[in-house]
Amino acid sequence: MNSAAVFAFTCPVKTNSGNKALENLPVELAGLNAVNPLVVANARAVGPKAVRTLMSAFGDSGMTLGLFEGVTEATDLGVVDHLKNICLEKKYDAFIALGGGKAADVAKVLNLAVSLKTPDARRLLPEAPVRKRLLPLVVVAAAGADGLETSQLACLSRMVFSSEWLAPALAVLDPRLARAKNGIQMAATGLAALGRAVESHISADQNPFRKAYSFAAIRFVRENLLSAVADPGNRKAALAVLNSAAMSGCAFSNAASGRLHKLGQVFYDLLGIPQGVIMGMGLPLVLGDALREGRYDLAALFQPLAGDDAFAQTPAEKRPEAALAMLNRFLEDLRSVLGKELPKSLREAGVPGYRKEEILDVLGQDEDGPYLRGVVERMADGERERKG
Amino acid sequence: MSIIKDVQSGRKPLKRAYVAIFLWFTGRAIQAAAKVDREVKKEFEKLPENFTFSLGCLPDGPWMVVGREKGVVKYLGGDSRGRPVQVRLAIKSLDAGFLILSFQESTTLATARNRLITDGEIPYALAIIRILDIVEVYLLPKLIASLAVKRYPSWWTPARKFGGRIGVYARTLLGI
Numbered sequence: 001m002n003s004a005a006v007f008a009f010t011c012p013v014k015t016n017s018g019n020k021a022l023e024n025l026p027v028e029l030a031g032l033n034a035v036n037p038l039v040v041a042n043a044r045a046v047g048p049k050a051v052r053t054l055m056s057a058f059g060d061s062g063m064t065l066g067l068f069e070g071v072t073e074a075t076d077l078g079v080v081d082h083l084k085n086i087c088l089e090k091k092y093d094a095f096i097a098l099g100g101g102k103a104a105d106v107a108k109v110l111n112l113a114v115s116l117k118t119p120d121a122r123r124l125l126p127e128a129p130v131r132k133r134l135l136p137l138v139v140v141a142a143a144g145a146d147g148l149e150t151s152q153l154a155c156l157s158r159m160v161f162s163s164e165w166l167a168p169a170l171a172v173l174d175p176r177l178a179r180a181k182n183g184i185q186m187a188a189t190g191l192a193a194l195g196r197a198v199e200s201h202i203s204a205d206q207n208p209f210r211k212a213y214s215f216a217a218i219r220f221v222r223e224n225l226l227s228a229v230a231d232p233g234n235r236k237a238a239l240a241v242l243n244s245a246a247m248s249g250c251a252f253s254n255a256a257s258g259r260l261h262k263l264g265q266v267f268y269d270l271l272g273i274p275q276g277v278i279m280g281m282g283l284p285l286v287l288g289d290a291l292r293e294g295r296y297d298l299a300a301l302f303q304p305l306a307g308d309d310a311f312a313q314t315p316a317e318k319r320p321e322a323a324l325a326m327l328n329r330f331l332e333d334l335r336s337v338l339g340k341e342l343p344k345s346l347r348e349a350g351v352p353g354y355r356k357e358e359i360l361d362v363l364g365q366d367e368d369g370p371y372l373r374g375v376v377e378r379m380a381d382g383e384r385e386r387k388g
Numbered sequence: 389m390s391i392i393k394d395v396q397s398g399r400k401p402l403k404r405a406y407v408a409i410f411l412w413f414t415g416r417a418i419q420a421a422a423k424v425d426r427e428v429k430k431e432f433e434k435l436p437e438n439f440t441f442s443l444g445c446l447p448d449g450p451w452m453v454v455g456r457e458k459g460v461v462k463y464l465g466g467d468s469r470g471r472p473v474q475v476r477l478a479i480k481s482l483d484a485g486f487l488i489l490s491f492q493e494s495t496t497l498a499t500a501r502n503r504l505i506t507d508g509e510i511p512y513a514l515a516i517i518r519i520l521d522i523v524e525v526y527l528l529p530k531l532i533a534s535l536a537v538k539r540y541p542s543w544w545t546p547a548r549k550f551g552g553r554i555g556v557y558a559r560t561l562l563g564i
Contacts, residue, residue: 018501023481027446038392058397060404060482061447067393086392 009209010164011250013150017173017243022054022140025096026061028170032136034094035063038087040107041098043069046142050177054098054140066092071103073272076157080106081121084113094136097168100145100189100245108154108166111137130163139168141242143180143232146192146268146275150249158269167253171246178238183229184341187334188276190225190241192264193217193248195279198287198327199258200251201304202296211300213251218304220244222330230337259286259368263375266362271355277343281379284328289371291320298323305330346380356380403486407445408466410489411452413560414523415463418454420559421523422461424552428522431515432461441475441516442468445485446505475508475516491528491535495520525549526556 016024029037043051051069058065068083087110095114097107113121115134139149150171154161180186197217200210221244228237252261263282264275290296299319303311305326314322335342343349346356356376363372421428432439435456444451444466453464455471464471479485484503487493495517498504506513521537525544534540 016502020481020483020487023483024503027480030447055395056398057481057483059400061397063397065395065397067395068391069393070391082391086390090392 007205007207007209009207009254010152010167011209011213011253012164012167012169013171013246013250014169015171015173015243015246017171017239017246019175021172021174022057022176025057025138025140025172026063028172029063029094029136029138032094032169034136036066036090036092037063037094037096037138038066038068038092039096039098040071040103040110041067041069042071042101042103044072045101045103045144046099046177047181050098050142053174053176054096065096066090071106073102075102075106077109077122077124080110080113080124080156083110084118084121087114088117092135094138096138096140097149098140099142100147100149104139104149104168105154105156107137107139108168109156109161111135112154112161112163112166124159124161126159126161130165132165134165136170137166137168138170138172140172140174140177141246142177143189143238143242144185144274145189145242145245147189147196147245147248147252150246150253152253155265155269160265173239173242173246175235175239178235178242180228180232180238182341183232183338184277185274186228186232186238186241187225187280187338187342188274189245190221190228191276191280191283191334192274193241193245193276194221194225195260195264195276195283196252196258197221197244197248198283198301199260200248200255201300202290202298203255203258204296205256207254210251210254213247215304217244217247217251218301220247222305226330226333226337229334259372259375262363262366262368263372266359267351270359270362271351273349273351277349278379280331280334280342281344281346281349282375284324284331285375285378287324287327289375291324301327346376351380400482403482404450407482407485407489408450411444411450411466414520414527415452415454415465416560416563417523417527417556418519419461419463420556420564421519421526421552423559424555425522425526425548428519431519432456435512435515436474439475439512440464440468440471440473441477441508441512442473443477443479443516443520445479445482473508475506475512477513477516478505478507479503480505491532494536494538496538523556526553 041051095107095111097104111134141149152164152167154166197214201214220240224237224240227234228241260279260282264279267273267278268275291298301323302319305323360373363369422432440455442451442453451466453468455464480503488498524536525533
């Protein structure tokens with residue numbers, strides 16, 4: 001394996017995964033010197049049963065928990081400021097984010113505001129450096145996770161906060177919470193994990209630690225996503241997909257922000273379309289371009305996607321094309337299970353033309369803007385390969 | 389009204405009662421087995437004088453405390469306060485304790501799944517696990533004991549197994 005002479009890798013996330021993993025929470029919190037945690041949840045997204053399951057895991061612990069289950073897609077820094085004041089008054093000493101997406105983002109930014117005792121959370125700026133260790137944050141991943149829960153990023157009010165200290169101290173993955181409402185929710189989780197893991201894996205700056213995470217994330221998705229999508233009640237496969245999402249977040253935190261991630265994030269922020277759906281749409285286009293440009297190490301994708309035997313049997317010079325073909329076949333298999341539920345184009349996803357223009361405007365401000373705008377134009381009609 | 393609700397963690401009385409009764413009975417059975425079984429006796433003889441160990445669930449019990457006093461192994465109840473404990477085997481939660489003690493998971497599998505914390509010397513902890521395995525073979529029918537121990541001792545003679553079982557049960561019930 002080629003690796004750069006100098007590299008850095010940080011992953012402060014401890015992972016508890018498997019049967020009854022939630023029940024370890026009281027002991028784990030005690031280990032983090034926390035006795036009075038606040039649970040932050042999007043009850044509508046995860047469902048009341050998930051909240052009950054989490055609360056029952058604290059049975060016999062003698063703890064009193066705060067519960068805020070009112071996170072919505074509209075939750076902004078104003079709500080965070082209100083929550084911060086209550087947290088400081090009630091002296092909560094840890095945060096538990098239940099579910100992925102917005103709940104994890106709100107918990108991270110709330111942790112930042114409470115730990116720094118920010119006078120007004122509405123004035124928090126992503127540029128302001130965080131130089132202090134924050135209170136312990138636990139992420140309890142549930143169906144609908146996107147992998148960013150375990151990352152060092154938090155996106156709120158169209159601002160992206162980034163700091164090593166924002167990453168959770170603990171990620172809990174329990175099969176009871178892994179069951180998705182439907183196949184498309186599971187596919188979105190898996191594709192978001194796959195997209196970020198792939199970008200981290202082929203990134204130009206080599207980092208063996210990061211590759212260990214991204215390799216495992218890609219292989220977990222490859223081996224389990226189809227089963228999990230075909231049968232959302234398959235707890236083993238669903239848990240494996242949640243694991244891959246958690247690993248992709250750790251890998252992604254140590255890589256430069258990729259093109260697929262940017263696409264997914266913009267569509268999620270502006271239109272609420274799950275990031276995985278957009279990343280699945282853009283994956284063949286972005287990797288196809290990468291293959292033509294020869295900028296990225298696409299051959300590295302072949303082993304986690306195809307397995308060790310196929311990797312050994314394929315000549316090195318054919319591995320980039322083989323990896324891309326395998327990825328395209330995987331996406332086709334996924335579409336054959338989900339049918340129209342997994343859109344091939346922005347039109348099928350129901351994105352109207354005027355919203356597309358809005359997306360293009362936002363992407364135009366990015367350093368990869370011209371390229372990403374081109375990808376969006378090609379995604380609009382579902383073009384799979386650049387013609388000519 | 390605050391947007392944050394305070395929720396008091398509930399109780400799990402049935403699981404707690406099951407684990408407490410199991411630990412109480414096993415504690416007495418260890419005391420009995422130390423008198424009946426040569427292998428258990430030998431394991432205890434290798435441990436230091438006044439050696440005490442506890443097994444139970446975090447964060448709030450129940451616990452089982454067993455100690456060796458003047459060469460005699462004794463079940464010392466469920467409270468270790470006031471006694472120095474050399475080895476503490478702590479199961480991370482009551483639910484994990486229930487999984488292990490209802491034989492849904494063997495001790496070795498539970499250890500592999502990170503459900504146990506050992507506070508003390510590892511060789512002593514391993515001796516305790518070996519003793520627990522022998523006691524479980526005496527107390528439980530083969531079908532259930534096979535789930536609880538790493539390897540069921542098929543090489544035991546019927547005399548040792550059935551004779552020992554009668555001795556362990558009788559002494560456990562009588563508390564001698």
